[in-house]
Amino acid sequence: xxxxxxxxxxxxxxxxxxxxxxxxxxxxxxxxxxxxxxxxxxxxxxxxxxxxxxxxxxxxxxxxxxxxxxxxxxxxxxxxxxxxxxxxxxxxxxxxxxxxxxxxxxxxxxxxxxxxxxxxxxxxxxxxxxxxxxxxxxxxxxxxxxxxxxxxxxxxxxxxxxxxxxxxxxxxxxxxxxxxxxxxxxxxxxxxxxxxxxxxxxxxxxxxxxxxxxxxxxxxxxxxxxxxxxxxxxxxxxxxxxxxxxxxxxxxxxxxxxxxxxxxxxxxxxxxxxxxxxxxxxxxxxxxxxxxxxxxxxxxxxxxxxxxxxxxxxxxxxxxxxxxxxxxxxxxxxxxxxxxxxxxxxxxxxxxxxxxxxxxxxxxxxxxxxxxxxxxxxxxxxxxx
Amino acid sequence: xxxxxxxxxxxxxxxxxxxxxxxxxxxxxxxxxxxxxxxxxxxxxxxxxxxxxxxxxxxxxxxxxxxxxxxxxxxxxxxxxxxxxxxxxxxxxxxxxxxxxxxxxxxxxxxxxxxxxxxxxxxxxxxxxxxxxxxxxxxxxxxxxxxxxxx
Numbered sequence: 426x427x428x429x430x431x432x433x434x435x436x437x438x439x440x441x442x443x444x445x446x447x448x449x450x451x452x453x454x455x456x457x458x459x460x461x462x463x464x465x466x467x468x469x470x471x472x473x474x475x476x477x478x479x480x481x482x483x484x485x486x487x488x489x490x491x492x493x494x495x496x497x498x499x500x501x502x503x504x505x506x507x508x509x510x511x512x513x514x515x516x517x518x519x520x521x522x523x524x525x526x527x528x529x530x531x532x533x534x535x536x537x538x539x540x541x542x543x544x545x546x547x548x549x550x551x552x553x554x555x556x557x558x559x560x561x562x563x564x565x566x567x568x569x570x571x572x573x574x575x576x577x578x579x580x581x582x583x584x585x586x587x588x589x590x591x592x593x594x595x596x597x598x599x600x601x602x603x604x605x606x607x608x609x610x611x612x613x614x615x616x617x618x619x620x621x622x623x624x625x626x627x628x629x630x631x632x633x634x635x636x637x638x639x640x641x642x643x644x645x646x647x648x649x650x651x652x653x654x655x656x657x658x659x660x661x662x663x664x665x666x667x668x669x670x671x672x673x674x675x676x677x678x679x680x681x682x683x684x685x686x687x688x689x690x691x692x693x694x695x696x697x698x699x700x701x702x703x704x705x706x707x708x709x710x711x712x713x714x715x716x717x718x719x720x721x722x723x724x725x726x727x728x729x730x731x732x733x734x735x736x737x738x739x740x741x742x743x744x745x746x747x748x749x750x751x752x753x754x755x756x757x758x759x760x761x762x763x764x765x766x767x768x769x770x771x772x773x774x775x776x777x778x779x780x781x782x783x784x785x786x787x788x789x790x791x792x793x794x795x796x797x798x799x800x801x802x803x804x805x806x807x808x809x810x
Numbered sequence: 811x812x813x814x815x816x817x818x819x820x821x822x823x824x825x826x827x828x829x830x831x832x833x834x835x836x837x838x839x840x841x842x843x844x845x846x847x848x849x850x851x852x853x854x855x856x857x858x859x860x861x862x863x864x865x866x867x868x869x870x871x872x873x874x875x876x877x878x879x880x881x882x883x884x885x886x887x888x889x890x891x892x893x894x895x896x897x898x899x900x901x902x903x904x905x906x907x908x909x910x911x912x913x914x915x916x917x918x919x920x921x922x923x924x925x926x927x928x929x930x931x932x933x934x935x936x937x938x939x940x941x942x943x944x945x946x947x948x949x950x951x952x953x954x955x956x957x958x959x960x961x
Contacts (some may be wrong), residue, residue: 620831728848730873731824731871733822734816734872756848767848768846803831804868804876805850805868805869805870806851806868807842
């Protein structure tokens, strides 16, 4: 029996057509794009094409795209780069309570270096609150970082409003597009964004490559010193096959923006509707204003790792917000910041779909989940309390 | 992450837990843990002639918590109260062929629950057994602005 993969937030396959265009850049066109001689020409041209495709996906100019090793590096470069650039002595960084750990950990490391950190509160859907933004965005803030949508519960963030509030006090705006770029059209100009993080792996491209959009005229400090690649913002010989793959993945994502997301959304809505029909089971996050691929459900009285494991034994892969499924034994910060009780966070599962998800996949989940919930509730001392 | 790190025995007890449920005519019940921390357990015992004649459990928790409690009920069923008092966490976990290190925390409750059930049993009969009394750190999780302390 084929496994059902519903953990696309954690990893996704590389599209075979993406892998195919990458391969020659390992073995045939292996030259260094910085070389003036003939062997540097093909890699250089391929990188230019890739930069154009990545820029095209988010409405940027190719020269505004800096290739990195992935979303984590892009986020580090954006946040640390902005603070290190000084910017009229501004020392503050504002993030949200639903950011990915790459953002929260980067911000916390800067706090330890003497910068100050503020966190926007979110409402019970996981949406950043504008009143909190008005309070926290002051003239000493250097940068605001916000995800396009919470990766965990899927709720979209009020990006235009937040960007406007941040710009009113002269702060830069960084948006994390890692979770949304494959499924949500985005335009850096219409959202008035200064910095944006993209991950190749989350576009169904190869891992180990990502990009940071740096708006023309925005000055940030580089983190890696060396040969001055990527306009001096990211030294190190370029990962040409990876960049070619990210370019192709971006091109395909843009081409399929009108077809894949509506299909995924329809399957996802069927999944939410079926799972919330199970007694005492509820959707986490906003019912409609959310990422098309995300369904985050809490099943009362039972614990996430137990559910995850029983699903796994039934051939289904999902993620859990439970402490027991994490190495650090902490429940999901996102769910707690939304006001969920700890036991509700422990009992939440994240189902994330991809363009490869089928109706048979969601059907399998809906077939087995009620039985799993019933079995675990029989075991639970909380049931019916 | 978890599946491959669990032994076959843990998975077997997790998927087919023994002695599950409430016991209407229990002689004593031990409750331990806190749902806030992701694990809570209730253990009921029926005692005949100083032996654990029957035992039932219910657990809110991960596979490790469920399997450990299930194994514990198998081990102590039919044992004398004295033998049950002497049961150690190691005895339960070695019968499960071990646990992943990160899961040890989740498995401690089972033995603690049994001790509390025995403590309550003796208490009802006017016998104080401070050695079996609930540990404060387990029974009352400390709450603060940072959330509960669950370790």
